[in-house]
Amino acid sequence: MYAASQPAEQSFQPSDSVTSASIPGPHLVATYKSGREIYAEGDAVEKCYQVATGAVRVYRLLSDGRRQVVSFHLAGEMFGFEAGVEHRFFAEAITETRLAVFGRRSIQEYSRELLALALTGLARAQQHLLVVGRQCAVERIAAFLLDLSNRQGGVRQLRLPMSRQDIADYLGLTIETVSRAMTKLKERRLIALRDARTVEIMRPDALCSLCN
Amino acid sequence: MYAASQPAEQSFQPSDSVTSASIPGPHLVATYKSGREIYAEGDAVEKCYQVATGAVRVYRLLSDGRRQVVSFHLAGEMFGFEAGVEHRFFAEAITETRLAVFGRRSIQEYSRELLALALTGLARAQQHLLVVGRQCAVERIAAFLLDLSNRQGGVRQLRLPMSRQDIADYLGLTIETVSRAMTKLKERRLIALRDARTVEIMRPDALCSLCN
DNA sequence: CGGAATCTTGACCAAGTTCAAGCGGTGTGG
DNA sequence: CCACACCGCTTGAACTTGGTCAAGATTCCG
Numbered sequence: 001m002y003a004a005s006q007p008a009e010q011s012f013q014p015s016d017s018v019t020s021a022s023i024p025g026p027h028l029v030a031t032y033k034s035g036r037e038i039y040a041e042g043d044a045v046e047k048c049y050q051v052a053t054g055a056v057r058v059y060r061l062l063s064d065g066r067r068q069v070v071s072f073h074l075a076g077e078m079f080g081f082e083a084g085v086e087h088r089f090f091a092e093a094i095t096e097t098r099l100a101v102f103g104r105r106s107i108q109e110y111s112r113e114l115l116a117l118a119l120t121g122l123a124r125a126q127q128h129l130l131v132v133g134r135q136c137a138v139e140r141i142a143a144f145l146l147d148l149s150n151r152q153g154g155v156r157q158l159r160l161p162m163s164r165q166d167i168a169d170y171l172g173l174t175i176e177t178v179s180r181a182m183t184k185l186k187e188r189r190l191i192a193l194r195d196a197r198t199v200e201i202m203r204p205d206a207l208c209s210l211c212n
Numbered sequence: 213m214y215a216a217s218q219p220a221e222q223s224f225q226p227s228d229s230v231t232s233a234s235i236p237g238p239h240l241v242a243t244y245k246s247g248r249e250i251y252a253e254g255d256a257v258e259k260c261y262q263v264a265t266g267a268v269r270v271y272r273l274l275s276d277g278r279r280q281v282v283s284f285h286l287a288g289e290m291f292g293f294e295a296g297v298e299h300r301f302f303a304e305a306i307t308e309t310r311l312a313v314f315g316r317r318s319i320q321e322y323s324r325e326l327l328a329l330a331l332t333g334l335a336r337a338q339q340h341l342l343v344v345g346r347q348c349a350v351e352r353i354a355a356f357l358l359d360l361s362n363r364q365g366g367v368r369q370l371r372l373p374m375s376r377q378d379i380a381d382y383l384g385l386t387i388e389t390v391s392r393a394m395t396k397l398k399e400r401r402l403i404a405l406r407d408a409r410t411v412e413i414m415r416p417d418a419l420c421s422l423c424n
Numbered sequence: 425c426g427g428a429a430t431c432t433t434g435a436c437c438a439a440g441t442t443c444a445a446g447c448g449g450t451g452t453g454g
Numbered sequence: 455c456c457a458c459a460c461c462g463c464t465t466g467a468a469c470t471t472g473g474t475c476a477a478g479a480t481t482c483c484g
Contacts, residue, residue, distance in 0.1 A: 064424070067346075070338050111324045123295040177473075182432090385441090386442080
């Protein structure tokens, strides 16, 4: 089956696949205020996390201050596992966030389940690479909005927890370009903006065909 | 530890980490001619592979023909594991290539080892994302050449198995831009080109500081 | 109400793409 | 052995997209 013949939906997976493989071991719950650091680059990798409520960004900085957001994590999704003993990224709460925290022990006991999570993360990263590597600004925003929607079960009404700057750093654009792309999608009636953070997807199909 | 204070080397890992975790189960060896398909999008995921000699590209196509190469795999490196039951990418031999092929059984028995591989793949994909998302053409080429060099133990003399088109599709550029960037690096005496496919890295340090 | 973020819009600029032509090595046939 | 065509790579010129800089609009909150 070739890419050309596939509907765009298959590019984006609902978060169930991530949620379903959560580690059943013992864990505690912690609350993080908006903007608070969860772990930093260089920290030992010894926990992994599941978002209960709220949202998280994982990112990296270049020495000149450029930032690349590698992933966002919404309610139900897991993150924090990395190759090696040290984190290579920063993780921060975007809004007030509650996390279930799993210790090293649970991690070792569930390599089977973690493998599924890691492979899902890999698939996401590679899909993201496709978007950032080969699509224009409007296509990137379309793919981003669809992805967010699909990860929440296909809801039409989206509340964006992240700022334009976060989105820009995730998609490899600037805030201005993100803003202009949003405006274009609005003008074409593919989406509607109640306010900057509240997006309604009017024509998911059309949005979809934009990003293939 | 912050990104700004780290030498760029730490961004690139030698392939040992991939090689060392290879699955010790039974396997057969197959030979692929240059350009031959190893698996296609939509194929069932039931094997995984280790490159004995040669090189492999893993990529995806958009409906309009744009191609994103997601990864290259050199001698010693493993690939082919993906989330879900179907491949979402194509894999092809770039040059004449010999592969060790592992069956589904070995895969299930070694989830521990595969987890390490998957996490390494994830780290690579995220590093690649950083390059494609936030660096300019010359920086991308510099990062690419350094990565290739480091994956072969830091050799200075590189034989590129892939074409300019492959590199362009890997870095999210066009062949022309790849060519111009190479020329610029040559003019600055950071690299030397014996011919288009044979690169000598003259100043690894300078190349490194280019891509942070 | 005032002030600070955050977001949007406009005008200009630069990096990269597109289109087109030329170069250089390789392989084939007369 | 040379002529020629082919392929991959390089180079140049015009164009386009997105970035930069600057100014305004909107929202959020004290």
